[in-house]
Amino acid sequence: MSTNQLFSQTDLEKELTNNVTGHEKVSATFKSTKLINGHTNETIFKNELDFKVDHRFGDIAGDNGGIRRFFGLDNSTDVRIGFEYGLSDRLSIGIARAKGATEVTQLYEGSIKYRLLEQTTDDYIPVAITIFGSNTIAAVEASDEPTSPIAYQNFRDRMNFVSQIILARKFNSNISFTITPGYVHRNFTAFRDQNDLFTIGAGGRAKISKRMSIVVDYYLPFRNKSDKAYFEEVNGVKFYNPLGVGLEIETGGHVFHMNFTNATAIQEMQYLTQTNSSWLKGQYRWGFSISRRFSFDHQKKDLREKKY
Amino acid sequence: MKKIIIILNLLLISQALFAQKLIISKNAPVTFFSSTILEDIEGKSAEGNSVLDLSTRNILFRVRNSSFQFKKKLMQEHFNENYIESEKYPYSTFKGKIVENIDLSKEGTFQVNIQGNLDIHGISKPYQTKATLVIHNGSIDAKTVFKVKVADHQIKVPSLVFKNIAEYVEVRISALYQPKSL
Numbered sequence: 001m002s003t004n005q006l007f008s009q010t011d012l013e014k015e016l017t018n019n020v021t022g023h024e025k026v027s028a029t030f031k032s033t034k035l036i037n038g039h040t041n042e043t044i045f046k047n048e049l050d051f052k053v054d055h056r057f058g059d060i061a062g063d064n065g066g067i068r069r070f071f072g073l074d075n076s077t078d079v080r081i082g083f084e085y086g087l088s089d090r091l092s093i094g095i096a097r098a099k100g101a102t103e104v105t106q107l108y109e110g111s112i113k114y115r116l117l118e119q120t121t122d123d124y125i126p127v128a129i130t131i132f133g134s135n136t137i138a139a140v141e142a143s144d145e146p147t148s149p150i151a152y153q154n155f156r157d158r159m160n161f162v163s164q165i166i167l168a169r170k171f172n173s174n175i176s177f178t179i180t181p182g183y184v185h186r187n188f189t190a191f192r193d194q195n196d197l198f199t200i201g202a203g204g205r206a207k208i209s210k211r212m213s214i215v216v217d218y219y220l221p222f223r224n225k226s227d228k229a230y231f232e233e234v235n236g237v238k239f240y241n242p243l244g245v246g247l248e249i250e251t252g253g254h255v256f257h258m259n260f261t262n263a264t265a266i267q268e269m270q271y272l273t274q275t276n277s278s279w280l281k282g283q284y285r286w287g288f289s290i291s292r293r294f295s296f297d298h299q300k301k302d303l304r305e306k307k308y
Numbered sequence: 309m310k311k312i313i314i315i316l317n318l319l320l321i322s323q324a325l326f327a328q329k330l331i332i333s334k335n336a337p338v339t340f341f342s343s344t345i346l347e348d349i350e351g352k353s354a355e356g357n358s359v360l361d362l363s364t365r366n367i368l369f370r371v372r373n374s375s376f377q378f379k380k381k382l383m384q385e386h387f388n389e390n391y392i393e394s395e396k397y398p399y400s401t402f403k404g405k406i407v408e409n410i411d412l413s414k415e416g417t418f419q420v421n422i423q424g425n426l427d428i429h430g431i432s433k434p435y436q437t438k439a440t441l442v443i444h445n446g447s448i449d450a451k452t453v454f455k456v457k458v459a460d461h462q463i464k465v466p467s468l469v470f471k472n473i474a475e476y477v478e479v480r481i482s483a484l485y486q487p488k489s490l
Contacts, residue, residue, distance in 0.1 A: 012368040015330055015359040015488075024374060028385045045381035089381060173395040210390060211466070252386055252469040295380045 023120035029128060029170040030178075032255040032291055033084060033092075033113070035203040035217040036244030037263050037271050040178055041130040041168035043113050044086035044293070052291040054080040054266045056101070061282025072285050077101045077264035082109070090115040098136075101265035102274045103150050106139035109267060119169060130166040135159055136269045147191035157188035160269035164201075174207040184221075184272050192230045198222045199272050205248065213248045215257070221272050242275045246287075257289040329362040331448065336483035338371050340456075342474040349383060349473065351376035360448065360485050362413065365406040367422065369481070370399050391463050392429055401427045402435070417442050422452065431461040448485040453478065 030040035033050065044050045058075030059065035065072050082096030096109040111134035119128040137159055142152040152158055164182035171177065180201040189195055203217030219242045231237045246259025262284045263271035277283030336356030342349040355375040359368045373394040378384035388394040404424015406412075418441045426435045437454035455476045458465065465473045 012330070012359040012361060012366060015332060016357050016368060016370055028389045048380070048382060173389075173393075250390075251466055252390065253382070254468075293382055295382065 023122055023124040026119040026121055026128070026170050029119065029168050029176045030205055031213070031248060031250045032257070032289075034289070035178070035205065035215045036246045036257065036259045036261055036287075037242050037266075038178075038180055038201045038203055038217045038219060038268075039113070039130075039132050039164065039166055040203070041115065041128045041166045043090060043115055043130065044084045044092040046086045046089050047296045048086045049294045049296065050084040050092075050291055051294065052080075052082045052084070052289060054078070054082075054098075054287070054289040056261070056264060056266060056287040057285045059277065059283045059285055060260075061284075063281075065282055077285060078266045078270075080266040084111075084113075094134075096267075098265075098267050100138065100140070100267065101263075101270055103143075103148065104138045104140060104270065104274075107136050107267055107270075108139060109134055109136045111135075126169065128166075128168045128170075130168070132162070132164040132166060134162045134268060136162070136267050149188070149190035149193065152188055159187045161185045162268040162272070164268075175204070177204045178202065178217075180219075182268075182272070184269055186269060186273065189273075192227050192234075193273075194223060194227055197273055211250045213250075215246045215248045215259070216244065218243045219272055237276055238278070240275050240278045242271045243279060244287075253293055255289075255291045257287075259287045259289075260284050261287055331360050331362060331446075331485040331487050333358040333360070333450075333483035333485045336369075336481060338376075339480045340376075341478045341480075342458075343478075344472060344474050347472045349378070351378050351384075351387065353377065356481060356483060358483050358485070360412075360450075365409075365412065367402070367404050367406065367424065369402040369483070372399055373397065391465070397428075397430045399427075400429075403427075404435070406439075407436075412441075412443065412448065413446075415443050415445070426456070428456065429461040429463050433460050446487050449482075450485065451480075451482045453480050455479070 030042045033040060033042050055076060056078045058069055058072035058077055060072045069075060078099050078101040080096055080098035082094055084092050084094035086092045091114050094111040098107040099105060100107045113130060113132045115130050117125055117129040119125055140150050143150045145151055162182065162184050164180050166178055166180045168176065168178040182199045184197045184199060186195050199219055199221045201217060201219040205213045205215045207213045223239060228239060240262060242261060242263035244259050244261035246257050249256045262277045262279045263275045264277055265271040265274060334357055335354050336358060338353045338356040340351050353371050353375040356369060356371045373392045374388055376387065378387065402424055404422055407421040407423050410418055410420065420439050420441055421436060422439050423436045425432045435454065437452050439450055439452040442449040455478055457476050
């Protein structure tokens with residue numbers, strides 16, 4: 001009798017059609033709009049607000065670190081408070097205020113992020129493409145020193161533009177990668193510094209448990225050799241590529257990052273162009289970010305009753 | 309010898325065809341609610357698929373987990389990623405049968421009990437629920453409402469959002485079964 005029933009049940013299974021309609025989009029390639037320093041392909045969903053606080057402490061080791069500076073916790077190299085809002089599931093806009101890590105401080109950022117392509121589960125579209133653009137305005141008082149990076153003559157000098165194309169792929173539920181070519185333009189820089197820089201970045205996330213992942217990102221600015229040499233000889237300033245490693249913890253609505261990076265700054269236009277600290281010299285720092293999402297799409301309790 | 313096998317096969321096939329009178333339901337709406345003081349959560353799918361065997365009264369119902377749509381997209385992401393784990397467990401399936409020995413070819417409205425196993429999140433549990441069947445012109449309109457205990461299927465809710473997700477989630481299914489169009 002029981003075998004009979006089993007037989008008929010498996011037969012029923014054959015009759016079930018899998019009506020997978022169209023190409024299903026891959027969701028949650030990353031849990032947050034940023035990995036450590038760089039952006040991911042993720043945007044904020046429609047009518048949702050993302051509130052994000054980023055913090056970078058001082059050098060853990062090296063000349064400016066150690067126990068005298070409490071491993072960097074006595075200092076903060078940069079702090080950023082930002083809001084991002086989803087105008088649609090694909091388009092989000094943001095505003096932020098950051099302290100700024102170099103002489104270029106009191107930063108105000110306006111940004112826009114748009115999902116151009118979304119990866120599908122059947123690989124009809126194998127990668128996701130998101131474009132990001134930002135304008136950061138430095139409100140710091142202009143310097144009289146003509147070679148200074150803040151010797152602003154007019155308001156336009158204070159503007160800095162970043163545009164990036166973020167390519168991302170979720171390989172499986174645990175592993176996601178991104179590659180980000182980008183372009184930074186600063187209207188005004190220090191003498192012999194470059195106004196225009198092409199950059200490329202790479203990042204990834206590997207889940208270690210359901211709610212925790214290891215995140216890494218690395219950026220490489222293409223700097224021209226003669227200007228780089230000039231900075232090293234005249235100002236004794238070396239440029240390094242920002243590398244971040246961190247732990248991401250997700251708790252339904254909150255995403256918490258604990259990270260280590262050599263970049264002192266948080267804003268794109270600054271960590272890409274002005275990372276002068278090196279991992280090898282102990283000039284890496286502890287940093288964290290907390291992001292909280294709010295939804296403005298609250299369902300009214302009484303509305304639900306009417307449907308039935 | 310060959311001929312005998314062929315004849316035997318034919319006999320078996322025809323018997324199977326005779327024994328099984330299947331009607332199917334495609335794109336049946338499946339909705340679930342979680343209601344707490346803090347938040348109401350609703351997931352809606354229009355992709356329920358089911359087969360009902362008129363002679364044995366066996367039912368198979370399946371819905372793709374990632375087909376559930378939520379008003380808040382972040383919630384949908386959490387549902388798929390953290391709770392139901394759609395990539396690991398793509399389908400929720402019910403296998404069971406109509407308990408009462410009723411003639412499903414007779415027209416009318418019937419209250420029946422359905423008994424079987426519900427597999428959600430890879431955990432199968434026995435369930436029994438009442439359903440209303442409206443039989444008309446060879447098709448059956450079936451409706452049922454039942455409750456699923458989230459913890460029963462080892463779906464873990466973190467303590468931080470524990471108050472936002474109900475202990476029992478109400479599931480509503482409405483399926484229209486029609487004879488297979490050949």
